[in-house]
Amino acid sequence: MKHLKILMVLAMVATLVAACAPAATPTAAPTTAPTTAPAQPTTPPAVAPTTAAAQPTTPPAATGKKFTIGISNSFISSEYRTQMIQELKDVNAEYMAAGITNDLVIESADTDVPGQIQQLQNLMNKGVDAILVNPGDISGLNATLEEAVSKGIIVISVDQALNAQGVYDVGIDQYLWAKTSAEWLAQKLNGTGNIVEIEGVPGHPANVLRMSAVDDVLKNYPNIKVLGKQTGNWDEATGQQVMSNFLSAFPNLDGYWTQDGMAIGAMQAVLAANPAKFPVGVGEGRCQFLQLWNQRLQQDPNYETIAVANPPGVSPTGLRIAVNMLEGKKVDTTKLGGPSGTQFVIPIPVIVTKDNFQQVFTTDCANKPASYLLDGIMTDAEVQQFFLK
Amino acid sequence: MNNVLNRMRWQYFTLRNPYLFSLLLLVLAMLVNLFFQPDLLSRGSLNSNMRVFLPLVLVTAGQAVVILGGGIDISVGSIVSIVNAILATQLGSNASPEKIALMLGAVLLVGMAAGAINGFFISYLRLQPIITTYATSFLYAGVALFILPSPGGAVPNGISSFYRETTPLGLPLTLYVIPLILIAWYLLRQTRYGGYLYAVGGKADAAYETAVPVNAVQFSTYVISGLMAAFGGIAITLLTGSGSATIGADITLTSITAVVIGGTALRGGVGGVAGAVLGAITLGLFKNIISFANVNLWWQTFVNAAIIVVALAAPGAINLLRRTIGSRTRQHPTTGQERQA
Numbered sequence: 001m002k003h004l005k006i007l008m009v010l011a012m013v014a015t016l017v018a019a020c021a022p023a024a025t026p027t028a029a030p031t032t033a034p035t036t037a038p039a040q041p042t043t044p045p046a047v048a049p050t051t052a053a054a055q056p057t058t059p060p061a062a063t064g065k066k067f068t069i070g071i072s073n074s075f076i077s078s079e080y081r082t083q084m085i086q087e088l089k090d091v092n093a094e095y096m097a098a099g100i101t102n103d104l105v106i107e108s109a110d111t112d113v114p115g116q117i118q119q120l121q122n123l124m125n126k127g128v129d130a131i132l133v134n135p136g137d138i139s140g141l142n143a144t145l146e147e148a149v150s151k152g153i154i155v156i157s158v159d160q161a162l163n164a165q166g167v168y169d170v171g172i173d174q175y176l177w178a179k180t181s182a183e184w185l186a187q188k189l190n191g192t193g194n195i196v197e198i199e200g201v202p203g204h205p206a207n208v209l210r211m212s213a214v215d216d217v218l219k220n221y222p223n224i225k226v227l228g229k230q231t232g233n234w235d236e237a238t239g240q241q242v243m244s245n246f247l248s249a250f251p252n253l254d255g256y257w258t259q260d261g262m263a264i265g266a267m268q269a270v271l272a273a274n275p276a277k278f279p280v281g282v283g284e285g286r287c288q289f290l291q292l293w294n295q296r297l298q299q300d301p302n303y304e305t306i307a308v309a310n311p312p313g314v315s316p317t318g319l320r321i322a323v324n325m326l327e328g329k330k331v332d333t334t335k336l337g338g339p340s341g342t343q344f345v346i347p348i349p350v351i352v353t354k355d356n357f358q359q360v361f362t363t364d365c366a367n368k369p370a371s372y373l374l375d376g377i378m379t380d381a382e383v384q385q386f387f388l389k
Numbered sequence: 390m391n392n393v394l395n396r397m398r399w400q401y402f403t404l405r406n407p408y409l410f411s412l413l414l415l416v417l418a419m420l421v422n423l424f425f426q427p428d429l430l431s432r433g434s435l436n437s438n439m440r441v442f443l444p445l446v447l448v449t450a451g452q453a454v455v456i457l458g459g460g461i462d463i464s465v466g467s468i469v470s471i472v473n474a475i476l477a478t479q480l481g482s483n484a485s486p487e488k489i490a491l492m493l494g495a496v497l498l499v500g501m502a503a504g505a506i507n508g509f510f511i512s513y514l515r516l517q518p519i520i521t522t523y524a525t526s527f528l529y530a531g532v533a534l535f536i537l538p539s540p541g542g543a544v545p546n547g548i549s550s551f552y553r554e555t556t557p558l559g560l561p562l563t564l565y566v567i568p569l570i571l572i573a574w575y576l577l578r579q580t581r582y583g584g585y586l587y588a589v590g591g592k593a594d595a596a597y598e599t600a601v602p603v604n605a606v607q608f609s610t611y612v613i614s615g616l617m618a619a620f621g622g623i624a625i626t627l628l629t630g631s632g633s634a635t636i637g638a639d640i641t642l643t644s645i646t647a648v649v650i651g652g653t654a655l656r657g658g659v660g661g662v663a664g665a666v667l668g669a670i671t672l673g674l675f676k677n678i679i680s681f682a683n684v685n686l687w688w689q690t691f692v693n694a695a696i697i698v699v700a701l702a703a704p705g706a707i708n709l710l711r712r713t714i715g716s717r718t719r720q721h722p723t724t725g726q727e728r729q730a
Contacts, residue, residue: 076690085686106686109693112639113629114441115676121437122680125426138540140629140636143549203539203634 067101067130067326069319070123073108074116074136078261079286079371081108084134084159084312087377091316094380095323113140120144130154130322132315135162138205142167154325158315160205161338168331169343170318177308177348178210178259181282182217184306184353185257188280192223193254195279196246198262200234207234207259214257227253232262239265247273255280260310267292267305278303285309285350285374287365294361309350309374317346317378321386329387336386344386349376408664410704411651415667418674425681436561440553442673443563444469444625445643446666449651450570451617452644453665458610459590459657460511460518465618465644467529468503469637472496472622474533477542477632484545497619503529504615508608526641533634542632552627563624567666574662586610591658647672650700672697 071088075081088104095101105128107119116136121144123131131148135141135157142164145155149166161169185195197214200207218224227250232239239262247253247269256279258266263284270279271292278296283289283305296303321344325331337345352360352374364374423429429438448465455462479492503525510521555562577583588596589606597603618637625636645655651668653660675696684692 107680108686109679109689113633113636114444114625115639117628118438118441118673118676119680121441122677125428125434125437126681137629137631137633137636139543139631140540140633143553143628143630203534203537205539208539 066099067323068103068105068126068128069101069130069132069322070105070126070128071107072116072119072123072131072133073106074111074119074134076108076110080310080312080373081134082371083373083375084315087313087316087375088132088319091319091377100323100327111136113137116141117144120148124148124151124153128153129326130156132156132158132318132322134158134315135160138162139164154322156318156322158318159312161340161343163340167342168321168336169338169340170321170346171314171338171343172310172346172348173338174206174209175213177310178213179217180308180348180351181259181306182214182257185255185280185282186217186221186224188304189221189224189255191221193280194225194227194250194252195255195257196227196243196250196253197229198232198239198242198246198256198258198266199229200231200259200262202231210259224255232258232265234260234262236261236265238262240269241265243269244273247275251275252277253279257282260284261286263307264289264292267296271296281305283307283352285311285352286370287361287368287372287374288370290352290357290361290365291370293357297357304354307350307352307374309348309352309376311346311349311375311377312373313349313375313377314346317383318344320378320380320383324380324383324387332386332388344383346378350374408652408661408667410707411664411667411671414650414700414703415671415674418671418678422674422678422681425678429677432556432559432561435564436554436556438673438677439561439563440628442670443566444621444628445640445647445673446567446570446621446669447624448618448621448640449644449647449665449669450574450662451614451621453648453651453653453660453662454586454617455518455610455614456645456648456653456655457590457657457660457662458586458607459593460607460610461522461645461655462504462507462611462614462618463519463522463641464503464507464526464529465614465621466637466639466641467526467533468500468615468618469622469625469640470533470634471503471529471536472500472619473626473629473632473636474537474542474634475499476544476623476626478537480542480544482543482545489545489548493623496623497616500615500617500619500622501612502615504612504618505608507615508611511611512604512607530634530638533637537632537634540631540633544626544630546630549627549630552624570666571663578661582606582609587658589657643672644669646697646701650697652704671700675700 069092071085073081073085085106085108092101092104096103105123105126107123109115111119113136117140120131120133120141124147131153133141133145133155138160139162142162145157145162145164145167148155155167157167157169159171161171189195199211218226228246230242230246232242239258243256243266246256253275254277256266258281261284263282264286266281267283267289270281278300283293285307289307293303293305293307337343350360350364360374365372419429426434428434448469452462452465475496476492480489484492507522507525510516510525511518552562557565585596585601585606588599588601589603593603621640622637626632629636647669648660648665649655649668650671651660651664651666653665675693678696679689679693
């Protein structure tokens with residue numbers, strides 16, 4: 001009887017551990033080039049029929065082998081990453097329908113650097129042809145990524161430029177991104193006034209680039225005085241708290257510069273405090289912010305701000321680039337930029353000012369959740385600009 | 390009567406061999422992992438897995454000593470970060486062998502010093518371990534951030550690839566480190582100090598009355614933990630080849646989880662380092678299982694956590710079953726001591 005119960009407990013543990021078993025079987029398929037797959041020559045996705053004709057047949061494509069692309073993501077608790085994963089799936093579905101790729105192999109969990117190294121190693125072990133990584137660390141993954149490159153895997157870092165041999169980056173120009181809104185703010189203030197800055201995670205490369213852009217812009221406006229500079233850690237609630245503190249310390253603030261989700265928090269703090277002089281602030285490209293903007297417009301029809309999109313769409317664009325590289329197309333290195341010259345620099349898709357606010361708010365944000373980030377994904381035809389004809 | 394004897398034998402056995410359940414769990418996890426990933430034990434996979442697990446294994450070994458002694462160390466992750474920050478900033482990619490040796494020695498001292506600060510507060514100033522090390526964790530994290538404000542830095546390529554790629558006699562380098570830890574622990578366990586450790590963790594007052602130097606023993610556990618965290622920091626630096634001031638943040642709680650999965654009671658005095666080391670490896674294998682079993686993306690975190698919860702609860706569940714089965718005896722609810730009904 002005792003033994004029976006112990007066995008039962010063990011069996012329960014075993015079932016739970018094995019609960020994932022049914023889903024497991026497809027794993028083997030991608031790695032062992034599916035011979036049963038239609039023997040048709042690889043056809044390009046429907047969106048880019050013109051470039052397809054000239055496409056050279058590459059060794060892997062000739063065998064009719066479908067490509068498997070792995071995704072490594074180390075941070076899941078943000079709308080950006082959720083939207084990114086969904087778009088990756090959507091774009092990959094296009095290529096799957098065209099018989100070019102298999103299902104994505106996605107490794108996504110909140111994890112530290114060793115955890116992401118493990119993710120990448122598992123992707124290599126599963127035999128993926130390309131890896132798209134949104135790195136949780138600027139250099140800690142380099143050795144592992146270089147190992148993947150040496151195994152002939154195409155490695156693309158999305159949303160964060162890395163300095164690893166053979167690794168390409170796909171992303172927007174973070175410096176330009178911040179410069180756009182900082183320049184707007186300085187001009188809106190006519191080059192004079194007292195402002196505060198709320199920055200992201202100190203030391204994070206994107207934050208460092210952005211803040212240096214802000215500093216560079218403000219150098220040209222000596223009459224703009226930065227009264228305070230604090231971090232909101234890219235967190236909406238923290239941003240709100242920091243802004244509230246600033247507002248009580250400097251009731252006559254002329255303006256503020258901030259970035260990403262903190263802009264929503266800052267705007268809410270300003271709306272709540274409703275100071276006599278409403279400061280000129282910087283927003284962000286998210287529908288929730290546009291709602292606040294709209295709310296403010298009801299009270300003050302002349303209210304102005306700016307929202308520069310930080311598009312999760314760079315990742316699906318990176319997926320398109322990876323597929324094209326897998327198909328054997330040669331990258332036109334003269335088109336690359338970024339800090340180490342290996343970045344596919346994606347133009348910023350949307351900048352919202354008072355001129356196009358109504359249009360963006362009523363079209364891009366229609367039927368979208370408040371958390372939706374204004375976005376743009378390049379089409380397969382558009383990414384051809386990065387490849388040699 | 391037979392039941393009672395049986396149960397006593399079981400309890401004696403599990404008490405003498407606290408790592409037994411964790412060994413069972415490790416074997417189980419490995420079998421499930423092998424099922425999904427047949428080449429798990431190939432040289433390449435073994436090496437790539439073990440080099441990722443080793444930092445946690447090292448930190449966990451130190452954490453186990455602290456917990457055995459009745460304390461807890463929340464600051465280990467920050468000590469890892471300090472060590473990582475020092476190495477990445479001080480070595481750079483072209484450090485000479487002498488400098489490397491010097492810096493490795495220095496960071497071990499730094500780790501011990503950080504542990505000594507914890508130990509001083511806890512054993513001599515009698516502050517609560519959990520609060521003290523929680524506070525010092527921010528202190529040390531701040532130091533790490535001061536040393537390395539933005540991620541970067543480097544260590545010489547040679548030592549990084551030595552750590553990542555060396556496989557003496559076909560076995561990963563990291564696999565040689567684990568027996569070393571176990572042997573060191575086995576030897577320590579035999580000494581008088583080993584006995585003191587369990588006495589202090591089990592019942593500090595009673596240990597004090599029997600002339601055990603309670604304060605010194607408690608103090609020493611934090612120094613050991615700091616030292617092991619420094620080793621963990623060295624391993625993580627060699628693994629990544631670079632520095633980040635927040636690299637150790639996630640290790641703290643994972644190391645405590647690994648200690649508990651390894652059969653060491655958080656109240657202290659019961660368990661051992663061997664189980665904790667196995668527990669750390671098991672946690673790593675769980676992640677592999679999730680990956681290779683193709684668990685749906687949005688369920689990965691949940692399934693991983695659920696497995697850990699089951700693993701944590703399993704020994705308790707087994708003991709509960711054993712208790713309910715023995716209907717003719719009653720047990721003291723907390724001590725587990727039996728008395729005839």
